[in-house]
Amino acid sequence: MKISAEQKSYSGSSNGNRVILVKRTIPNSDPEREEYLLQELRELAKAAGYLPVGELKQTRYPDSKYQLGRGKIEELAELVRSTGVEKVIFYNRLSTTQLFNISEICRCQIIDKFQLILEIFAKRATTHRSKLQVELARLRYEVPRVRAVVSLLKKEERAGFMGLGDYEDSYEQDLKKRITRIRNELESAEKDDESLRALRHRKGFSLISLAGYTNAGKSTLFNAIVDESVEAKNMLFTTLVPMTRALDLGGRKALLTDTVGFIEDLPHWLVDAFKSTLDEIFLSDLILLVVDASEKPETILQKLSTSHDTLWDRIQGVPIITVLNKADLVDESKLDVIMEQIGYMAPNPVFVSAKKGTGMTALKEEIIKHLPPWCFCSLSLPNSEKGMSMLSWLYEEGIVHRVEFGERILLDYEARTEIINRAHALLEPQEAQTSE
Incomplete structure (x- = not known):
């Protein structure tokens, strides 16, 4: 248990923003990794607008009733009383019974990391679709808990537990009906997305997406490579609504999309709810997988592993470029050492500094190399x-390397196969020559 002097000085602010963080650690686990996971919880709390004023940790295997031991929960209750906080955030996933039992002792709101992520998403959701996705994730989270909550509430006659209001036996069915309505609406939006992607492909655009662990610098890289000004903060889950912009690749037309970040141990109900957003990644022609090169190799490997676990079953052979961002924070002599340790998890690596704008030329060259061949x-x-009308169309759809005007218009041209086939179909057989 700890409360820093700086945190104590915050006592004059609203108790609603002040929280206690709790983490149970498995015996014999790596202390550095456990501290990293706790730091991630701190950053999530910050992203949700909370100020941690206390922390409590325990090393033990999980207790079925309280997650921690009963004595430690009593200690937590005392810390809640002494700090006056109204909310406690557990890193560990809590069952409905654990949530109820802990809240009974601590007499405050108890949430876990995944409920915290939902809070962040709810605050960042600005479009109708993203709001639907957040609601779907919340409902998917609640459904398996409803029966247990109803049973507990009937025993305790305590309405409003977990903010769900008065429960009735029909509540679970109401949730499932709402889930079905939201899924149908999102599926309709997905069909619109598929039509848009097909149109962009017909127009000659290659589709590229930025993916990676949250806070790796994706939005900063997005700004650097497309000369945009998307919000980029040192905060988890800054990007929730995908942003797409044109990317200049020396004649190749491409669209780059900035997407929501990954995080370790994302539950299936959260991934499923954001399927239509993650499809921006899964259905790309090329994925730029961004990692923070300034972190320890062990941490980089863990984040790469989390990202690959999220992507691998869905991308169906889509090429990946590993963008090692924040290279300006790493001694140049250590770059080779980093690659020796992470290389097997980092296909097609490129070191860049999105903040300083270095490495962008090398990154674009690597992108061109891995785009679908023309x-x-x-x-x-x-x-x-x-002929002039066709020439104008060809300029729009591909790259004209050479053009000569005489009795006929002669040109060397590069484009997608379907564009070249269409050009041949519009010409008489003797009017076109092709060399692969």
């Missing part, structure tokens, strides 16, 4: 209104 051909167009 074909090269030589075309002969009639020097007429039809």
Whole structure:
């Protein structure tokens, strides 16, 4: 248990923003890793607008009734009383029974990390779709707990537990009906997305997405590579609503999308709720997997592992470029050492500093190398209104490497196979020559 002097000085502020953080650690676990996980909880609390004023830890296997031992929960209750906080946040996932039992002793609101993430998402949701996704995640979280909560409330006659209001036996069915309605609406939006992606492909755009562990610097990289000004803060889950912008790749047309960050041990109900957002990653032509190169190699590996676990079953062979961001914070002599330790988990690595804008040229070159291949051909167009119209269209759909005007318009051209095939179909057989 600890309360810093700085935290004590915050006592004049609203108790509603002040919280106690709790973490149970498995015996014989790595102390550095456990501290890293606790630090992640601190950052999540900060992202939700809370100020931790106390922390409590215990090393033991989980207790079925309280997660921690009963004595430690009594200690937590005393800490709640002495600090006057109204909320306690557990790193560990809590069952309905544990939530109820702990709240009975501590007499304050108890939540776990996943409920905290839902709070953050709810605060960051700005579009109708993202609000639906957050509600779907909340409902998916609640459904398996409803029967247990109803049973507990009937025993204790304590309405309002977990903020769900008065319970009735029909509540579970009401939740499931609402889930079905939201899923249907999101599925309709997914079909619109699929149509939009198909249209963008027909227009010659390659689709690229930024993915990676939350707070790796994706939004800063997005700003650097497309010359945008998307909000980028040193805070978890800054990006919740995907942002898409055109990316200049020297003639290749591409769209880059900034997406929501991953986090360790995301439950299936949360991933499922944000499926339509994550599809921006899964259905890309290329994924830029961003990691923080300034962290310890062990931490980088863990975050890469979390990202790969989220992606691997869904991307179906989509190439990945590992973007090792914040390289300006790493001694150049240590870059090779880092790669020796993480290389097997970091396909096609590129070191960059999004904040300073360094490494962008090398990154774009790597992107071009891994985009779906285009074909090269030589075309002969009639020097007429039809030929000039075709030339204008070809400029829009691909790259014109050389053009000569004479009796006919001769050009060397590069584009997607379907564009070249369409160009041939519009010309008489003798008007076009192709070389692969």
